[in-house]
Amino acid sequence: MASLWRYLLAGLGLAALLVGILAVVYLTAPQSAQTVGPDVSRTKKTDNGLYMASFVPERGVVRHGELESWLLTLKTKTGASVERAAIAISGGMPQHNHGLPTSPQVTDYLGEGRYRIEGLKFTMSGWWQLRFAISSGAGSDTVLFNVVL
Amino acid sequence: MKRLFCFLALTVAVILVGCGKPDFSDAEKKTIASLALNTLPALKPDTTNRFADVPAAAALGSTLFFDLGMSRDGTVSCSTCHKIDRQFQDDLPQAVGVGRTNRRTMALAGVARDPWFFWDGRRDSLWSQAITPLENPLEQAGNRTAYAHYIKTRFGERYERIFGPLPDFSGMPLNASPLGNDAERAAWNAMSETQRDAINRVFANIGKAIAAFERSIEPVQTRFDRFALDLATGAEPKDDAVFTREEILGLKLFIGKANCVSCHNGPRFTDNSFHNTGVPPVADLPPDRGRIDAVAQVEADPFNCFGAYRDGDVGACGELRFMVKDAPQLIRAYKTPSLRGAATRPPYMHAGQFSSLDEVVAHYAKAAPSVEGISEIHPLELSDRERAALVAFLKTLSE
Numbered sequence: 001m002a003s004l005w006r007y008l009l010a011g012l013g014l015a016a017l018l019v020g021i022l023a024v025v026y027l028t029a030p031q032s033a034q035t036v037g038p039d040v041s042r043t044k045k046t047d048n049g050l051y052m053a054s055f056v057p058e059r060g061v062v063r064h065g066e067l068e069s070w071l072l073t074l075k076t077k078t079g080a081s082v083e084r085a086a087i088a089i090s091g092g093m094p095q096h097n098h099g100l101p102t103s104p105q106v107t108d109y110l111g112e113g114r115y116r117i118e119g120l121k122f123t124m125s126g127w128w129q130l131r132f133a134i135s136s137g138a139g140s141d142t143v144l145f146n147v148v149l
Numbered sequence: 150m151k152r153l154f155c156f157l158a159l160t161v162a163v164i165l166v167g168c169g170k171p172d173f174s175d176a177e178k179k180t181i182a183s184l185a186l187n188t189l190p191a192l193k194p195d196t197t198n199r200f201a202d203v204p205a206a207a208a209l210g211s212t213l214f215f216d217l218g219m220s221r222d223g224t225v226s227c228s229t230c231h232k233i234d235r236q237f238q239d240d241l242p243q244a245v246g247v248g249r250t251n252r253r254t255m256a257l258a259g260v261a262r263d264p265w266f267f268w269d270g271r272r273d274s275l276w277s278q279a280i281t282p283l284e285n286p287l288e289q290a291g292n293r294t295a296y297a298h299y300i301k302t303r304f305g306e307r308y309e310r311i312f313g314p315l316p317d318f319s320g321m322p323l324n325a326s327p328l329g330n331d332a333e334r335a336a337w338n339a340m341s342e343t344q345r346d347a348i349n350r351v352f353a354n355i356g357k358a359i360a361a362f363e364r365s366i367e368p369v370q371t372r373f374d375r376f377a378l379d380l381a382t383g384a385e386p387k388d389d390a391v392f393t394r395e396e397i398l399g400l401k402l403f404i405g406k407a408n409c410v411s412c413h414n415g416p417r418f419t420d421n422s423f424h425n426t427g428v429p430p431v432a433d434l435p436p437d438r439g440r441i442d443a444v445a446q447v448e449a450d451p452f453n454c455f456g457a458y459r460d461g462d463v464g465a466c467g468e469l470r471f472m473v474k475d476a477p478q479l480i481r482a483y484k485t486p487s488l489r490g491a492a493t494r495p496p497y498m499h500a501g502q503f504s505s506l507d508e509v510v511a512h513y514a515k516a517a518p519s520v521e522g523i524s525e526i527h528p529l530e531l532s533d534r535e536r537a538a539l540v541a542f543l544k545t546l547s548e
Contacts, residue, residue: 067467097478097523101420101422102471123420123422
């Protein structure tokens, strides 16, 4: 009889050890696999290196589901402001087969290479892309910004 | 020995209780909190309708909403399809007014928060929406001058107290409209520009009164909201705020693997946008291409935000100004409906294509291609248990 209890205790002991090992494994494992997201920098060189572009929300914060305006600032390689550029905007959500829910447009030139872009709307969380085709005296170039909400 | 058994029994009990507790990651908790009704902001003023928050206008609007006289033959009102005791919808696959229409009646809770109206967004304000069925031959089937005459006869004093003097109707035809039958269109064309403008103004004001009433129709708190509030505050859920394991699984799927929350987001469970999700057409209805055909209609509408009947300044017209006009994504794209209350109002989709939530979930899992345009949804591997869990969760938005 006594030996039966001994086996039972040994079994419990082993089970406890297993639970302990599992606990260590689970507790030390990372919460979720860290996937590498898209480049979300707000300032970057355009694809052919003609301009430095920066793209920021005019009010500083991105609001979900509301029309908002952003500022696109364009400088040449030498740091001069780009004036009178023609800018075409497109974009969408690469993971959802759809383009932008609105047609944002340049509505104002604010000086010092800053262009106001109105009519942006981010209707869902996730990975958005905004492409700008820029054309000025310095030449034509494109740039893509990623916005992750 | 007894002690050992006690310890084991306690351990088992602790494990079992632990399993029943919702276990959400911080990201999941953040998403759940964003869906709760307490995050719904206060209703913004509608500057395009200066009567939007005038109580007398809302009162007149409510009278008109339920008035059968607001139709050609005195048998149909807004409330015929938007039934007050049925979440302001009619449980039919396609609405029936004077005739059978091509689309499902939309529920109205929170409608004043929409940027676009109808399933395809062919109107851009609540007040311009409200007057559209009045002249649709399948809905209320009336005409513009007849409505203006009717308002004067039945509600003249109430109207003038809110909107100012009615125009002089002498010499104006009893039945005339740019959208009516041949005789009505001819009568409309025979009217002077001033007369037409005067009638249009009365017509727009009818819409503004009805819109003022509809602003009071707001979503109500549900079991989900009580659950979400307790989760956010860390309070112990009580009574019906306790979710079953199935409902918790459904919620996790909704905001995770099933991707429902991509479009059904925010406290109204809608992104207010248009999507092609491959919903099949109905065999005996006319061709329906959704949003792509609505763009021209809203641009041509004399009552749109750019038109002469808008109050306030043009700054309120951002949605129309920055509207997407010709992208392929608009083909067979329809508005994301709110899911609040959806479980108790089958059938589903823009023409009532699916008779149960099980069918809806099966459609999204299968993700069949669209008959025209490109569906945005991808196939999902969902077990029977997971499908049932999604439906169980959706029901918490109706209780």
